[in-house]
Amino acid sequence: MLRSRDTTPKPLPSPQEFPQRDVVIFDGHCKFCRKQVERLQLFDRGGRLSFISLHDAWVAETYPHLEYDRLMEELVVVTRSGRDYGGAAAFRYLTRRLPLLWWLAPVMHIPFSLPIWSWGYRFIARQRYRWGRLDQDCDGGTCHIHFH
Numbered sequence: 001m002l003r004s005r006d007t008t009p010k011p012l013p014s015p016q017e018f019p020q021r022d023v024v025i026f027d028g029h030c031k032f033c034r035k036q037v038e039r040l041q042l043f044d045r046g047g048r049l050s051f052i053s054l055h056d057a058w059v060a061e062t063y064p065h066l067e068y069d070r071l072m073e074e075l076v077v078v079t080r081s082g083r084d085y086g087g088a089a090a091f092r093y094l095t096r097r098l099p100l101l102w103w104l105a106p107v108m109h110i111p112f113s114l115p116i117w118s119w120g121y122r123f124i125a126r127q128r129y130r131w132g133r134l135d136q137d138c139d140g141g142t143c144h145i146h147f148h
Contacts, residue, residue: 012041012051016058021050022097023078024090025063025071028053032128033075043100049077074125087125088117 015023024040027033037051052059054071066076066084074087077094085093092114095105108117 010041012037013047013049015050015052015062018047018050020080021048022080024049024051025054025059025066025076025078026051027072027075027128028055030128037075040094043094043098045100046098048097074121088114088121091121092117 013021015021024037026037041049041051054068054076059066059071060068063078063084066078070076070086075090076084076086077090078084079093092108095101095108107113
């Protein structure tokens, strides 16, 4: 007997529910970004991360030092100690934080490689709204606004 697979995404753990976790701030209006964050959550078997859209008012209230334009350009991880990492540096940090990503840490931490990873991250980030539209239209038609 075949079981139907539930494709409804599970709610992401929020920083309000889990204040002791690192906070991943992402573009919640971007389907591509949401999909990547859902995948990232699968690697977080130890419950080390919480997730929130940059468009949530809580982000501006809690992290007034994080500029909206920066958050629109890159995923940001705010650690429990208050340090923030963005873009490729955030992913690099996560390879040390999440045991299922440890295998990537040696490659991500090759000396002087961060500029190369950052270039690749920015390239993908600039295309994210295009790639997010491949399977369906964007929420509220917002994707076309962000094309560069």
